[in-house]
Amino acid sequence: RPGAQEWLPRDAADVDALARAAHACRGCELWADATQVVFSRGPQDAPLVLVGEQPGDHEDREGEPFVGPAGRLLDDALDAAGLPAEGVYLTNAVKHFRFEKRGARRLHKTPDVAHVRACLPWLAAEVAAVAPRVVVALGATAGRAVLGRPVRVTAERGRVLDLDDAEAASPFAGGAPDDGTSSGASDDGRPPRPVHAPRVVLTTHPSALLRVRDRGERDAAFAALVDDLRLAGGAAA
Template sequence: MVTYPGAQEYLPDTLDLLSLATASRGCRGCDLFKAAARTVFGAGPDDARMMLVGEQPGNEEDLSGEPFVGPAGRLLDKALEDAGIDRETVYVTNAVKHFRFDRAAGGKRRIHKKPSGGQITACRPWLVAELDVVRPDIVVCLGATAAQALIGKNFKLTEHRGEVMQLDDELRGSDLLGRVDPAVLATIHPSAALRARVDREEAFESLVRDLQRAAGLL
């Protein structure tokens, strides 16, 4: 059985976004690098007051190497616009930096598969380093996986969506983060609005409302 060391082994000595993004391309902290086409690091200004954290890159992100450029990313762009938030001022990233997927019948189409708890934990040092560099005032977790990575493994979106929370105690006390103590708010991932079967428009509007709430905390 192969044991992977986690991303901590691959962090650069110099912590800035360019150094982190460059180092992340060589990350072998978990097994996801083997099938993914690219590492997809975060993007945005290093002084962003708001950070958006999703689950993992999707198919289009994996092929392009850029976060939130697929269907969910385009919906997120619209939600940010409707919420009065300029995407160019926001830092966007994911809890996991490689695409995890299964092959559909025939072997061509790649279908999103939720990352495991071990993979999320292995990748978390990249996310912690991004928080340390950007030092946002508010972190918006897009979906339960992102929230579990930052708030705690037992987080449930159905119970705590829209609440103003804090990073989990382990992260707040880490040597890397030091004085970083942003407000944290969780909402649905934009892909959930895309998949909504009953009322897609209401799901989208609820995402906009949560983003407006987050912006109001700045």
């Protein structure tokens, strides 16, 4: 069966072990054209986990998430929300860069639902390891990964979602924590549910803000992102 599951360590693993194992992942075709896997950064016991879409061009080259322009904007938004970036765990729904070649340039290409689904075991396992109180999904791709259903960011942002709002395809569906002893795939082949089911805040992706040309609109969008991050930080405190 396609997907990352068979590359995951067999027993419950910490983030370092997951990140090491992910270098070998062939769970979908995206590894082939990317430079390297981009796993995560930040404290492994952070109360707040932020999930982006996929690494971009800079991240692909450096091997670290959110080190390019979107990452700088996210840093600014976290600062404005009173959340030191060093205190949050940053990761992505998809761990390899998907792009289209245009001459020498590599243009970001949104991952398909199949890529999100293939990569989900990594996200499920790292959230299980970090056990945050709140997961922030940045944009629709991350929202789909976390909640297991299509999301509409504009309609669902600005509040703390319970996992009752997640569907069965979510690694966090059901809400109730399991007994913490499971490891590997469950009987139905889905990734194991995190021991600790977090709450979720959905907000815009910082990259979307970079594309807003109008200054006033961009400021308003930044302020809304900051509000959502502050809400998430409060819920995680």
